[in-house]
Amino acid sequence: MPQATTTNLYALDENELWWTGHFEYLKERGYMMRPRYRPGWQPSYRPGTLDVLFAEDAQTLPHPYIMDALRMSDSYMVALKLVKVSTGEDAIATFFSNEEHNTNPRNHCIRVLEVLPVPGIDDEKIIVMPWLRKIMDPRFRTIGEAVHFFREMIEGLQCMHQNNVAHRDCARNNLGMDANSMFTREYHPIVPKKRYNWTGRALHHSRTRRPPRYYLIDFGQSRMYDPLQPRPSEYALKSGGHTPPEGDADTPCDPFATDVYILGTMIRASFLDGDPNASHRPGVDGFEFLRPLVNDMIADDPTKRPTMDEVASRFSDIVGKLHWWKLRSRAVQKDEFLSTPFRTVYHIFWTASMMLLLKPAIPSPKPPQ
Structure with a gap:
């Protein structure tokens, strides 16, 4: 190193x-x-x-x-x-x-x-x-945009498990977004609100108009298992500031069940409830439809958590029952107050423009090149 x-x-x-x-x-x-x-x-x-605040080469x-x-x-x-x-x-x-x-x-x-x-x-x-951006930068504009993110992360972890690999640290800090499609010009890697050449703000389209792709990253704690052998139990790691119950109990368990807990905790702490350990993560309104699934994913008993195949199936069923207006509704930060009426009016006109452009309520990105 x-x-x-x-x-x-x-x-x-x-x-x-x-x-x-x-x-x-x-x-x-x-x-x-x-x-x-x-x-x-x-x-x-x-x-x-x-000067260090305004110089590109100080980053x-x-x-x-x-x-x-x-x-x-x-x-x-x-x-x-x-x-x-x-x-x-x-x-x-x-x-x-x-x-x-x-x-x-x-x-x-x-x-x-x-x-x-x-x-x-x-x-x-x-x-x-x-190079990837943080998943919440820029913020999600609609419920459908976040559903797209959830879907890709659920599919991604399901794919890992189907190939006998446990991530073991799939918290928010190990999820990233390829947002190149959203930006009109290259953004700076360290100060992403600025252009790469440091000449102004990095302007971007919404996730609905130019869908990004989301990725699981950082496999330093991941493990690949022999499908012909019984899967060994593992000690759970603290991930994203949260320790699974089996980690607190210092009891080894199925690492795939721990993955389910970590992903469910990410959804709960980043969207449903906010994270009390991070003041800048207040949560986002509008996702209560995921509460029953998330509650099962973060069950204290690892044996009672659904598998990722079950999570993917239940998530698909839940999303299939959501109305278009729910998916196109605004994802409102729980700490947002004074600006809400103005943003609501703007959102109505913006939504109409996206529908005229035939943009789906759940973004569908192009396959990676």
Whole structure:
């Protein structure tokens, strides 16, 4: 993993220095990092001043082992993730990116574009993947947009389980959105409200008009099991700030049942009730129709939780009974008050425009290229 080898670039931390030291190697492989990580970089801002808030080259890494870059052949923004081979993350990620799984419309595991060896280190690799946004940025506009997100994540976890793989950490922070279709120009990876070239705001269409795709990411804790052998019990991990009941009890159980709990908790904490551990996650009104299913998914007894096949079937039945006006209704943040009347009036006109454009109430993205 990244280790500092020099301190002459005083504005870079030790993890950034590792990436800077591999600039030429990554460039040779076709990936160009931002100016901050190029040889000879000098800050355009004055360190220790407010200039860092307004300078593109002052934007640091969101995670020490993940670097953003542009693919030089087409300026496509990618994530370069440094992983330990011993964790098996690269093996599971590439497994779901092979030709068979790439053509499976129910596979929503992040696509691996390439795996690069790390020069001189056998136990490390760099996984190249599409760069993703956080799932709630921008906010969901309609109930149908969120239903599209739920469907893809349920299908994705179901696909993993059908292939004898447990994610084991499928909380909100390990779900991502490929929103390139929504944006009129490339957004900046660290300050996504701004354009990549730092010349203004990154304008975007709604998810209804230009549907994104959602992905399960980060397979560092995932496990693949032999279908011919009994599936072993696993100790549950704390995921997304929440520990499953079997984790609190320190009791190993079926990891697939734990996955169901974690995904159900994500829906409950991000939409139904909000997350008391995070002030910026107040929840969203309008999703009570999912309460019975979610309650079963987060049952204290793992043996009483539905399987992902059952979750997918019940979810499909629930959504099939929703009226179009429910799916097109506005997804209102629970902490929204003063602006509600104005947004409601605007939403009526916006909805009419989407219907005139024949946009479905539940977005349907194009297959990935």
